[in-house]
Amino acid sequence: MNRKILFLVVVVLTSMTLISGCGFKDIDKRGFVVAVGVDGTKNKKKPYRLTLKLAVPTGTFKQSPKPTYAYLSIESATLAEGIRILKTHTDKELDFAHAKVIVLGESILERDMKETFDIFLRRRDFQGIAWIAVGEPSAEGILKTNPTTDLPGSNALFNIFSNEGTESAYIVTTYLYDFSRRLFEAGLDPILPIIRTTEKTNEYRTNQAIVFKDDKKQLKLNTEDTKFYNILSENETKADIEVSKKELLFAIAANNIKVNYKILTPANKQPVLKMNIDIQGIVEESTERVTPEKLKDYSRDASEVAQKRFTHFLKLLQENEVDPLGFGLRYKATRLHNRDTEAEWQRIYPQLKFDVNAKVKVKSPGVIE
Template sequence: MKVFLKRGKILFLVMVMLCSVILSAGCGFKDIDKRIFIVAIGLDYTKNDTKPYRVILKLAIPSGTAKDSTGPRYTYLTKESATLAEAVRILKTHIDKELDFGQAKMIVLGENLLHRDMEKDIDFFLRRRDIQFISWMAIGRPTAEKVLKTEPSSEMAGSNALFNIFSGIGTESGYIVTTYLFDFRRRLLEPGMDAIVPIIETNKKKTKFIINKAVVFKDHKEKVELTADQTKDYNTLSGNAEKVDVKVKKKGLDFALSVDTVKVKYKILTPANKTPVLKMNIKMEGIVEESKDRLPPSNMDTYSKYASELSKKRLTAFLKMLQKNQVDPLGFGLRYQATHLHTRDTYAEWKQIYPHLKFDVSVKTTVKSVGTVE
């Protein structure tokens, strides 16, 4: 009886293995030499009702070892179509290899798409299982095509300059906002938090990127663009800043502070029969990076005091600007809903509170050193 059971188990395992072999034989796997990798996807609006989308695919061409390569080698496929899916199907007929989206880490939307319903325009990227949800999102100015076809001289063969910028592996800057595809969609749909996306600009010769601005999606139509300084302030308050500079010019002192540590805590207070208050405490630490005058180390407390006062003024003005434009990229509304559960419709309540919210900002800046000047 035991021998019969063992034979039955062996027979069952053999049948499972045969079935798996038969099923795998019909899969769509292709060898790597039969595929070509898409490193970035661009999408522009054509203003043509029948073919509103212009899809741009940036393809990496293998060129041997990086040592033997003289520069980055890419090819581009473009197609205008009624839908993104149709454009991709047609572009497959323009090349002899299978288009592989597994390495598409960059999605650039043209500036002319900002007036459209972004939720519908990105539907294609969300439904395809081979496009990563951790792909970076950005707005291309003036078009996504010009941004993707920009190849900086610093870009090495087999790499992509935009990957280094948004991953933080290469450059580190307090002016660069990083937005992932999954987070962009979440912010578009989530009440109480507005989506924010970086803007990529290029020079006329298309030899370099300029990324120091961002745009906040107020709703499906209206957008609010942040200047370079406002983008830096957003990164400071959101905790995403790697390096932030603080300019201090007061009472005969003129120096720049490089802040490497920022901690932000806040809470929303709604006392009965009183104006609601957002109480925010900010702690920053840094060193003096540049000064037009000698800075004796004995006056470190004075430098810290001036830096705190100016930072408080600047960040409070930034919060009031967001409030005036009725945008909330920092997610104050989401925090309010999570901490006030006395009613079901907390978001409607927040929309009534936000325009009248008072900001009580406290900034404590610590200057750790005046630099290495002897």
């Protein structure tokens, strides 16, 4: 009996070591890629420059108060080939399951995005909730920047997008799945945030965005326009509005923004996009004393300003024939499908008139009058 049990234990242990050969790989033998950067090169044979940022696991926090990263870079014909070769550059098994940020260098934006991006959609281990961004001047430069506020166990790049760290109306967040659907669907154009860094500063600046249309057309949104995009897409319900009127200069912190719009196509008339924007906020800064009676004036002034700026932003999009807010999609979504729906929209968008009705309501002067 005892011998039987002994035999069983031996069998179990050996089978454990034998069977665990397949797929069993300890966590410390894996190299976790936390960010992937793709740049373009001038070399025709090897058009891609792939950069991987690996987190090097360190013991306790006490032993290493700064996170340590390793970088791998290579130029290759395809990204898949690059990954294969990079595997020989390291002792660890590359694990892309934690690659939460994919940065595209400026130099690659002119190429066919669908082609460049294919591997990230096709491979199983890139997560659908990875963040995509454009890096200026290059993806490699972004990856190799380590801000001083970076702590072990938290990556500064993640904190920018995750809403766990900083939250700002100037940061556009685009997930991988969102990017892919915008890339392939008509009537909703891809938009990516731009991360900038300089040699000297050693920090990230993420307050611009770029909109794509087809392969060639692009529109860079400046800081202010990026904010308008965030407000109108309802990604951000907190923003600020600066108003200057003669001597008076005040800023409103909006904390509740609601946007809805309709596309009206009355027969024989110019098509109209009717947009209602409801903003509630409080005064954050002002050059004069804000008495309760003045709140109404403030609301009116702010409304006027907002209306003007939003209309201007929408016209900017229209002139450049880009559609990151999904007007085309809304058009298709509100009309019973027929064969010409797509073509109709192509015709309508350039001559669309924007009827923006922004209503700002200032609720309080803040803590002081």
